[in-house]
Amino acid sequence: MAKKKRSRIGYGVKPPYINLKESLEILRRIYDDAGGTVSNDQLSRIVGNTVGSSSFGLKIQALKNYGLVAQDDSGRITLSDLGRRIAAPIDTEQRSAAIKEAFLKLATHKTLFDIWAGRILPAEEFFLNTIRERCDIPSELTKRWRESFMESGRAAGLFQERPDGKIQLRLEPDEETIVAPQNDEAPAAAQSPIPARRAAPAMPLPLSDVERFQIPLTSEGKVGVIELPKGWTQPDVKKMIHVIEAMFLWNDGSRPT
Numbered sequence: 001m002a003k004k005k006r007s008r009i010g011y012g013v014k015p016p017y018i019n020l021k022e023s024l025e026i027l028r029r030i031y032d033d034a035g036g037t038v039s040n041d042q043l044s045r046i047v048g049n050t051v052g053s054s055s056f057g058l059k060i061q062a063l064k065n066y067g068l069v070a071q072d073d074s075g076r077i078t079l080s081d082l083g084r085r086i087a088a089p090i091d092t093e094q095r096s097a098a099i100k101e102a103f104l105k106l107a108t109h110k111t112l113f114d115i116w117a118g119r120i121l122p123a124e125e126f127f128l129n130t131i132r133e134r135c136d137i138p139s140e141l142t143k144r145w146r147e148s149f150m151e152s153g154r155a156a157g158l159f160q161e162r163p164d165g166k167i168q169l170r171l172e173p174d175e176e177t178i179v180a181p182q183n184d185e186a187p188a189a190a191q192s193p194i195p196a197r198r199a200a201p202a203m204p205l206p207l208s209d210v211e212r213f214q215i216p217l218t219s220e221g222k223v224g225v226i227e228l229p230k231g232w233t234q235p236d237v238k239k240m241i242h243v244i245e246a247m248f249l250w251n252d253g254s255r256p257t
Helices: 021-036 040-047 054-065 081-087 090-104 107-116 123-135 139-155 234-247
Strands: 069-071 076-078 159-161 167-170 208-218 223-229
Touching: 021 040, 021 054, 021 076, 021 081, 021 090, 054 069, 076 081, 081 090, 081 223, 090 139, 090 167, 107 123, 107 139, 123 139, 139 159
Parallel strands: none
Antiparallel strands: 069 076, 159 167, 208 223
């Protein structure tokens, strides 16, 4: 009886050789060390692989997969428009949007994002089943694709860690959790935070989506009540505290004790 031939895994089915976080670090080096354009020899020194090695070629392909670079006929690598919006953005919003765009360049990432955006990510078993059935990925590659999605999504600031240990997929990146390349030689003024724009008034949440807490205020028995959206993380609460402090002008110029 003839042995059954193993089917070959087609091009584009495997996840990139390096995840988005590693690709962003290479992107930063290409921009900082060479102004955005490098020869093969220069890139070899940046990525730590010889030009003729398979790892070198796979890393270049990963950068292309994320839409970060282009390669001309001579082999020189140049940052794409998307790559430059990440390496040299005009503000944090442009950078976070560009990193999300790079994350979604991979069809598998985009399919999973479209399924779960705004929702809690499922347990591993159902995660892998979804990759196999909805993304048409062979079973032997589903775990690698899950790792790619998780590592790259975290670098893109798209995950919210909930108090119950579950992970919610954000619709938009959280700028504070993005693992973004920074230009170490940029002037201090260029790296200072950009003033936040005034947010539109928030719509009240349904009672089923909030948690109510009682807070003792004085020894006379006064009690305050505060409502928070369910699933808020500690960083979310800290942000709210800073906003509340900024809203009040204390008569004596100091914070209350």
